[in-house]
Amino acid sequence: MDTIGVTIRRLRRWRGLTLEQAAGLAGLSKGYLSKIENGKAAVERRSTLVAIADTLRVSLADITGDGLEIRDPDADSTVPAIRAALLDSDLNDNPPQGELSSLVAETQLVAAMRQANQMAEVGHRLPPLITALHTHARQAEALRALVSVAHTTSLLVKGLGALDLAWIAANRGHEAAERLGDPHWISLAAFARTQACSGLGAHRRAGVLAANALEIVPEESVDVRGALTLTTGFIDSVIGGDPSAALDEAEGLAEHVEDGNRHHLLFTPANVVLWRMSAALEGGHYAAAATLAESIHPSDLEINSRRTTYFIDYARALWGLRRPDEDVIELIAQAETLGPVRTRSNTFVREIVSTMVERARRQAVAREARGLASRMGLLRVG
Structure with a gap:
C-alpha cells in the first residue's frame, strides 16, 4: 500500500501542480511538503491533511486510503x-x-x-x-x-x-x-453528526452543528452539553482558533456528572483530559500533550476504545517531541493490543510508523517498526 506521502505526490502530479505551488496553496513550506512526500516527515495534524486535500481537490479518504488490507476482514x-x-x-x-x-x-x-x-x-x-x-x-x-x-x-x-x-x-x-x-435527544443526535462530519474533514460544519445543538440542549443534560462543548473546543483547535475556553467549560461540567457514560459518551474528567491532548496535538503543542498524558492513568478512562486513543495520542506527543523511537513504539504497541483495528488504521500511527521504518538505524527499533508496518499493510512484498 502507498504511504500518505506517496499518495500526495501522485495526486499533486495528477493535478499538474509543482511542489512549490502545492505547498503555497496548502500554506506549507516547500521543504516540509517535500519531506512528507518522501517519507522523511510525518503528517502530524488533521488541519494539515485537510489543507492538502483541499489544495488537491480530493477527499481525505483519497489521501489516507480506506485501509482495507489491514483491518479485520470479519468486521x-x-x-x-x-x-x-x-x-x-x-x-x-x-x-x-x-x-x-x-x-x-x-x-x-x-x-x-x-x-x-x-x-x-x-x-x-x-x-x-x-x-x-x-x-x-x-x-x-x-x-x-x-x-x-x-x-x-x-x-x-x-x-x-x-x-x-x-x-x-x-x-x-x-x-x-x-x-x-425532545431537545435532549435532538442534541445527542447532533453530537453523532458532528463526529461524522469531522471524519469527512468537514470541521467547520461540525462546529456549526455543535453550536446549534448547544442552543437547545436542556440544562440538566450535562453529559450531552459537555460532549458538544468538547467538540467546539476541538474544532477550534483544528481551524486555528483558541480551544481553551470551551475545554475549560467542559472540565467544569464534567465535575458535576454522576454517570458520564449514560449515553456511552464517557463524559468524565479523565476523558476531558484526552480531548485536551487531542487539541494540544492539533496545535502542535507536543510537550503540553505529553504532560496531560502523564496527568492521568489509562485505567481512568474506563473503556478500551478511549484507552486506545490515549496510547495513540501519547505516542504522537512523544513523536512530536522527538523522543526515542523505542518509547513511541512501546505506546503504539499498547494501543494495538487494546484496539488492533483502531490502531492499525489510524492515519497518524501509520504516518509515524512509515517514517520510522524509513529512518530507523538501530536494529531493534527497525525490527519493531517493520513489524508494525507489516501488520498495517505498509510494506510491499516482492
Missing part, C-alpha cells in the same frame, strides 16, 4: 449489511419485529461492545437491530433507542473507513430524534 464484511439496513429502513408504519424491551437491551449491549473494541461482533449485530427498531418507530422508547444505535453505527463504520455511511447513520439518528421532538 469489514459487515458493512454492506449495515448499509442495506440503513437504506432499507424508514420511520413509516411497518409490522413490528421482535420485543421492544429486548431490542432496547440489545442497543445498550452493542454500544458497550463498541466501546470495548469488539468491532466485528457489533457489526454482525447491528443490521437486524436497526431494521427491527424502525418497525417500532411509533413508540418513543424505540425512537430513543434508534438515536443510540445510530450513534453506535456511525462510530463503527467511521472506524471501518466508511465515512459517507457514518454520515448516513448519524442522519438516521437525527431523523428519529426529530420525530421524538
Whole structure:
C-alpha cells in the first residue's frame, strides 16, 4: 500500500501542480511538503491533511486510503449489511419485529461492545437491530433507542473507513430524534453528526452543528452539553482558533456528572483530559500533550476504545517531541493490543510508523517498526 506521502505526490502530479505551488496553496513550506512526500516527515495534524486535500481537490479518504488490507476482514464484511439496513429502513408504519424491551437491551449491549473494541461482533449485530427498531418507530422508547444505535453505527463504520455511511447513520439518528421532538435527544443526535462530519474533514460544519445543538440542549443534560462543548473546543483547535475556553467549560461540567457514560459518551474528567491532548496535538503543542498524558492513568478512562486513543495520542506527543523511537513504539504497541483495528488504521500511527521504518538505524527499533508496518499493510512484498 502507498504511504500518505506517496499518495500526495501522485495526486499533486495528477493535478499538474509543482511542489512549490502545492505547498503555497496548502500554506506549507516547500521543504516540509517535500519531506512528507518522501517519507522523511510525518503528517502530524488533521488541519494539515485537510489543507492538502483541499489544495488537491480530493477527499481525505483519497489521501489516507480506506485501509482495507489491514483491518479485520470479519468486521469489514459487515458493512454492506449495515448499509442495506440503513437504506432499507424508514420511520413509516411497518409490522413490528421482535420485543421492544429486548431490542432496547440489545442497543445498550452493542454500544458497550463498541466501546470495548469488539468491532466485528457489533457489526454482525447491528443490521437486524436497526431494521427491527424502525418497525417500532411509533413508540418513543424505540425512537430513543434508534438515536443510540445510530450513534453506535456511525462510530463503527467511521472506524471501518466508511465515512459517507457514518454520515448516513448519524442522519438516521437525527431523523428519529426529530420525530421524538425532545431537545435532549435532538442534541445527542447532533453530537453523532458532528463526529461524522469531522471524519469527512468537514470541521467547520461540525462546529456549526455543535453550536446549534448547544442552543437547545436542556440544562440538566450535562453529559450531552459537555460532549458538544468538547467538540467546539476541538474544532477550534483544528481551524486555528483558541480551544481553551470551551475545554475549560467542559472540565467544569464534567465535575458535576454522576454517570458520564449514560449515553456511552464517557463524559468524565479523565476523558476531558484526552480531548485536551487531542487539541494540544492539533496545535502542535507536543510537550503540553505529553504532560496531560502523564496527568492521568489509562485505567481512568474506563473503556478500551478511549484507552486506545490515549496510547495513540501519547505516542504522537512523544513523536512530536522527538523522543526515542523505542518509547513511541512501546505506546503504539499498547494501543494495538487494546484496539488492533483502531490502531492499525489510524492515519497518524501509520504516518509515524512509515517514517520510522524509513529512518530507523538501530536494529531493534527497525525490527519493531517493520513489524508494525507489516501488520498495517505498509510494506510491499516482492
